[in-house]
Amino acid sequence: MVTPIDVVVVGGGAMGSAAAWNVARRGQSVALLERFEAGHHLGASHGATRNFNTAYHQAEYLDLVTEARALWDVLAAETGTQLLDLVGxxxxxxxxxxxxxxxxxxxxxxxxxxxxxxxxxxxxxxxxxxxxxxxxxEAGRVRAADALAALRTSAEARGARFHYSTPVREITVLGEDSVAVLTDSEEYRARRVIVTAGAWSRKLLEGLVQLPRLVxxxxxxxxxxxxxxxxxxxxxxxxxxxxxxxxxxxxxxxxxxxxxxxxxxxxxxxxxxxxxxxxxxxxxxxxxxxxxxxxxxxxxxxxxxxxxxxxxxxxxxTESEDFVLDRVGPVVVGAGFSGHGFKFTPAVGRVLADLADGTPAPALFSATR
Incomplete structure (x- = not known):
């Protein structure tokens, strides 16, 4: 069975969920495919809390965390969920x-x-x-588990489809604006695929995107x-x-x-x-x-x-602890969040959706830097 769709997101942790939310907010069709069950503890996005920390000096990260603060508030209002505890x-x-x-x-x-x-x-x-x-x-902590649930709720309310226990078996680039994503039961044909697979990024993207060293x-x-x-x-x-x-x-x-x-x-x-x-x-x-x-x-x-x-x-x-946010042909990648990415989640999702729409990668986050 072949399913046409605008965007496929591979990886249903924080960044993939945020990417799906941002794509759906633009009125585009999106399916999220996650290898494991919802709420699994095998990656980096589980747990109840994360720091919300604005103690950065680089302009790119300060811009991103400022945007994230506003988007956390948007998501909280949309879902009626408290997501930030600004305890300092x-x-x-x-x-x-x-x-x-x-x-x-x-x-x-x-x-x-x-x-x-x-x-x-x-x-x-x-x-x-x-x-x-x-x-x-005006910093503190993010309610991480509640944030994942809120991202899914809001994305699905806009038509996004979240599929758990659905491993991706193959990604095939068909053209500059065409990609096939194969699971055990379905083939998706999309304009873009956004890969946010965390620790499995290199395995999944081998031969598709030349990533910097990821440990x-x-x-x-x-x-x-x-x-x-x-x-x-x-x-x-x-x-x-x-x-x-x-x-x-x-x-x-x-x-x-x-x-x-x-x-x-x-x-x-x-x-x-x-x-x-x-x-x-x-x-x-x-x-x-x-x-x-x-x-x-x-x-x-x-x-x-x-x-x-x-x-x-x-x-x-990554060696620099800077994120990888980039696009190669129809493949968009978000990776290397280096243990400090969660606070930025909704803004990273916006960047990934922009990349899917053709906006160039921010220089600091380019895969070829």
């Missing part, structure tokens, strides 16, 4: 990059301010601070139990101080946020074991986990470092 975000540790972020924020009119360690500790008693803290009040790692943040439920928890990023011996055991910067009902999430960023996404063990790497517990004991005294629930997810990262 604190950034601390290595000060030089944070001062740069503050300068860029000031130039753009983004609210942020430096607090002394004493001021920050008085407000967030469950945390410890060694130096000044860059506080961004898939199995990451292992954990939820830690708060010892005092009265403590206020912002979202946070903590940068190790270079040359400071006390931070030498750190694997990377640390990020975290409260996940209501589960505890406070904390994790290393992008340093898990390299894996094949089809051959994961989902087990926490014990040395990294013990280092994370040590970090919690030292820096998050409001948490019980010994009472934690490890999480297993994947990062698909």
């Amino acid at each position: 975000l604190v950034n601390h540790g290595h000060l030089e990059p944070l001062r740069h972020v503050r300068e860029v924020h000031a130039a753009r009119g983004i609210r942020s301010t430096f607090l002394s360690p004493a001021e920050a500790a008085e407000r967030w008693a469950g945390m410890r601070f060694r130096s000044e803290v860059l506080y961004v009040p 898939v790692t199995q990451e292992q943040p954990a939820h830690f139990r708060a010892v005092d439920p009265s403590h206020e928890w912002p979202s946070f990023n903590h940068l190790p101080d270079p040359g400071t011996a006390a931070d030498s055991y750190w694997y990377s910067p640390v990020y975290g946020m409260l996940t209501p009902g589960e505890g406070v999430k904390a994790g290393w960023h992008g340093v898990g074991p390299v894996v094949d996404p089809d051959a994961r063990d989902f087990a926490p790497e014990p040395v990294q986990l013990e280092a994370l517990r040590r970090y919690v004991r030292e820096w998050l005294p409001g948490l019980d470092a010994d009472d934690c629930a490890p999480i297993s997810c994947t990062y698909t990262s």
